[in-house]
Amino acid sequence: xxxxELAVLSKKYLAGEASEAEIARLLHWYNAYDEQALTAHxxxxxxxxxxxxEQRMLQRLHAVTxxxxxxKMYSLQHSKWWAAAAVLALLAVGSIYxxxxxxxxxxxxxxxxxxxxxxDQAILTLADGREVNLDSTANGLLSLQGSTKVNKTAAGQIVxxxxxxxxxxxxxxxxxxxxxxxxxxxxxLPDGTQVWLNAxxxxxxxxxxxxxxxxxxxxxxxxFEVAQSAKQPFYVKLKDMxxxxxxxxxxxxxxxxxxxxxxxxxxxxxxVKAGSKAQHITPGQQTRVKRGSEDIALLKQVDVTQAVxxxxxxxxxxxxxxxTVMRQLARWYNIEVKYTDKVPPETFNGEIGRSLNEEExxxxxxxxxxxxxxxxxxxxxxxx
Numbered sequence: 386x387x388x389x390e391l392a393v394l395s396k397k398y399l400a401g402e403a404s405e406a407e408i409a410r411l412l413h414w415y416n417a418y419d420e421q422a423l424t425a426h427x428x429x430x431x432x433x434x435x436x437x438x439e440q441r442m443l444q445r446l447h448a449v450t451x452x453x454x455x456x457k458m459y460s461l462q463h464s465k466w467w468a469a470a471a472v473l474a475l476l477a478v479g480s481i482y483x484x485x486x487x488x489x490x491x492x493x494x495x496x497x498x499x500x501x502x503x504x505d506q507a508i509l510t511l512a513d514g515r516e517v518n519l520d521s522t523a524n525g526l527l528s529l530q531g532s533t534k535v536n537k538t539a540a541g542q543i544v545x546x547x548x549x550x551x552x553x554x555x556x557x558x559x560x561x562x563x564x565x566x567x568x569x570x571x572x573x574l575p576d577g578t579q580v581w582l583n584a585x586x587x588x589x590x591x592x593x594x595x596x597x598x599x600x601x602x603x604x605x606x607x608x609f610e611v612a613q614s615a616k617q618p619f620y621v622k623l624k625d626m627x628x629x630x631x632x633x634x635x636x637x638x639x640x641x642x643x644x645x646x647x648x649x650x651x652x653x654x655x656x657v658k659a660g661s662k663a664q665h666i667t668p669g670q671q672t673r674v675k676r677g678s679e680d681i682a683l684l685k686q687v688d689v690t691q692a693v694x695x696x697x698x699x700x701x702x703x704x705x706x707x708x709t710v711m712r713q714l715a716r717w718y719n720i721e722v723k724y725t726d727k728v729p730p731e732t733f734n735g736e737i738g739r740s741l742n743e744e745e746x747x748x749x750x751x752x753x754x755x756x757x758x759x760x761x762x763x764x765x766x767x768x769x
Contacts, residue, residue: 503717507570512558530558533592545575563587567719577612584716608636608696626659636692645673649692700737720763
């Protein structure tokens, strides 16, 4: 990236005017550059650009780093320090900083996991038990189940179209859409509800909604934009709870390796039920239900963009510990993570693009101060 383009994008980022694509470009630049490249960018910066950005970069950096403990950073000349601040403000919030690793034997260039970032891929199990590999199946009609057509669009999504409304007593057929680790997928249900599945997730649903309600079952994580129907409330059922809605946008994180099931509401209103207990939530709120418990914790103000960051192509962390970070990376990159000793106590804030390749991902881990080694197979071992 040329220095002029970097300066322009940095200004737009600081003003809150950068698009998702522009932010992704900045993050990609951050993860791709090395120290020599940074030095070149700094040396090429003119005084006018530096004067404009330095104060605002420092203010932005101070705002996002003041609550946390900062480790020893590479020494930088103060007069050229705005460029480093730009890098830090983009991704190096919390503990994600450049710092000196005096005895760090991890050399990214010599390591390889043979991994790639996740992509759109899923398996569709039809009512008759047939399985369709959606990432290798041609677009068009996949199946005709009763009065419902199952189509794969040119955009690679699954859409259900039915010729007539379901009548009471109509035999109900169910399909299951399942994403593997390293996969994600979008489906439009027969009622027009749109569902995005994260990696290692599934949704089971009827090919036609009949009767007085619409009900689906999920595992893993899914984001819903539910089609409104006052006569047919929409239910999302899980092992330990259910969510009832009429028409709304919300995210459910129900991975079995997470300690709580989190429901985050973006629009509308939902009712979360766990056993005999229930909790209404409104936009900007989140419920957390501990597995095997009926207790529903309500968080009245949360950053909803963080809950759906995965849908928008990024990992977003807010005071996340290393296991939380690594669980998300493991699902998306289809890797195994092990710990040799006590888990390091660092926490992380900021965003990482989900499109990072292997080299970029390992650089992020190294720059974050996470000590690790790679073993045979797709396994990262976290060291003390």
